[in-house]
Amino acid sequence: MKKLMLTFAIAMAFAPAVAGDAPSAAKAVSPTSAKSLPMPAYGKDKPIPTPQIVKKTLANGMTVWVVPRQGLPRVDFVLAVRGAGYAADDKAHPGFASILAGMLNEGSAKRDSRAIAEAAQGMGGSVAAGPAADGIVVSANALASHAGEMMSLLAEVTRTPSFPDREVELAKANALQALRVSETTPRFRAERAISQAVYGAHPYGHTDPTAEAINSVSRDLLRAEHAKRFRPDRALLVVTGRVKEAEAMKLAQAAFGDWKAQGQAVADVAPVPANAKPARILLPRAGSVQSTIRIGGPGIAASAADQVPLRLASTILGGGFSSRVNINLREEKGYTYGASAGARMSRAGGAIVGGADVRNEVTGAALNEYFKEYKRIGSEAVPADEMSMNKRYVAGGYLIGNQLQRSVATTLAQNWLVGLPPEFLGQYVPLIEKVTPQQVREVSAKYFAPEKQSIVVVGDPAAVGEQLKQFGEFTVSDK
Numbered sequence: 001m002k003k004l005m006l007t008f009a010i011a012m013a014f015a016p017a018v019a020g021d022a023p024s025a026a027k028a029v030s031p032t033s034a035k036s037l038p039m040p041a042y043g044k045d046k047p048i049p050t051p052q053i054v055k056k057t058l059a060n061g062m063t064v065w066v067v068p069r070q071g072l073p074r075v076d077f078v079l080a081v082r083g084a085g086y087a088a089d090d091k092a093h094p095g096f097a098s099i100l101a102g103m104l105n106e107g108s109a110k111r112d113s114r115a116i117a118e119a120a121q122g123m124g125g126s127v128a129a130g131p132a133a134d135g136i137v138v139s140a141n142a143l144a145s146h147a148g149e150m151m152s153l154l155a156e157v158t159r160t161p162s163f164p165d166r167e168v169e170l171a172k173a174n175a176l177q178a179l180r181v182s183e184t185t186p187r188f189r190a191e192r193a194i195s196q197a198v199y200g201a202h203p204y205g206h207t208d209p210t211a212e213a214i215n216s217v218s219r220d221l222l223r224a225e226h227a228k229r230f231r232p233d234r235a236l237l238v239v240t241g242r243v244k245e246a247e248a249m250k251l252a253q254a255a256f257g258d259w260k261a262q263g264q265a266v267a268d269v270a271p272v273p274a275n276a277k278p279a280r281i282l283l284p285r286a287g288s289v290q291s292t293i294r295i296g297g298p299g300i301a302a303s304a305a306d307q308v309p310l311r312l313a314s315t316i317l318g319g320g321f322s323s324r325v326n327i328n329l330r331e332e333k334g335y336t337y338g339a340s341a342g343a344r345m346s347r348a349g350g351a352i353v354g355g356a357d358v359r360n361e362v363t364g365a366a367l368n369e370y371f372k373e374y375k376r377i378g379s380e381a382v383p384a385d386e387m388s389m390n391k392r393y394v395a396g397g398y399l400i401g402n403q404l405q406r407s408v409a410t411t412l413a414q415n416w417l418v419g420l421p422p423e424f425l426g427q428y429v430p431l432i433e434k435v436t437p438q439q440v441r442e443v444s445a446k447y448f449a450p451e452k453q454s455i456v457v458v459g460d461p462a463a464v465g466e467q468l469k470q471f472g473e474f475t476v477s478d479k
Contacts, residue, residue: 272349
């Protein structure tokens, strides 16, 4: 302690000599003067220009987009197959698309899983696939000098997966283990229940697997579903990076030109019903010290007329740390570490979902605060400064998220899956900037209306049951 005091005294003694005139130095660091200094002006927004996309449809119906970009000597490929995702799963096999996508690079007609991985690494890249509600996306990348080889490998894993028995059994074992772990978490149970409440029998509401569905997967089923779902006339290939348009088209023709569709295609998913009856569901979790809540209602498709204003309204209401529900429930009330709310949009429809983990004793109060914010954004115009802040937040995040060429290719492919045109990549930020407070209020009144929302609570009935009575009669379910 004496040493610390001595150090402090020496520093104070030399402060005037180092900083110059003591009164001037004090004035320079005065808290009052610091607060009076204005913040620097924001820089001018830089919207994403719509890239020059060279488009071609091969004779077999496959769509190819090439987006040349200068920069690193790398080429990215994103192959999106519409109608291959969760919405194509039948009632007996929910979540099947996840296993199907994961098996694509676990063996082909030419190579086993290890050989595929080694080949990709030898090209300085990788190849992998992932499912979504409306399709499966297969992504690959390589050094530009290996663009042709990677295009061939992408075609190989996409068109001729072999689904080896050993790999199928391993995938099933891993899926079962992941499901067992997930079902112990309140978040998984709440999300599954709110999806089923909002979507009903629609495929979008049944994307989580069951043990029975996983156990019923076989090599024959994988082969049959792959043949139905993977078709050139339902596929888009985006190629971006340091590659010339003519060369990319030539490579695409060589790798995919002779791909032929087999059998009847999977039927297009039906539109989501917009009149779901609000449900009240309590999923027991005895002894839990907190509740996991979800509030959900019908939404809209990603290409609907209201989608841009609704995206901004979602950001203002519950899309970031400074959103209204998070500031209310976390910062002001101290009910939770984080709260969110907003629209989820797919090709055939969507949902409005909000949620948080809160202490048992404030479960009812938290739901009331949610509905309070839902009512407010649907009845009061958002102030100009809040509109401006959130527009900048949306624009900035979108610009940052689409800097890399891989991100550009992925965004283009995902937009295509949900029915948005390629030009939307560059149109999104300008459209967000044009949204008015009146539009936000109108879409919020339509889609965030409290009376349209279902409520799911995962918690201890003894601790939260009495609080929930004000919101109606809850069905207790162990699912």
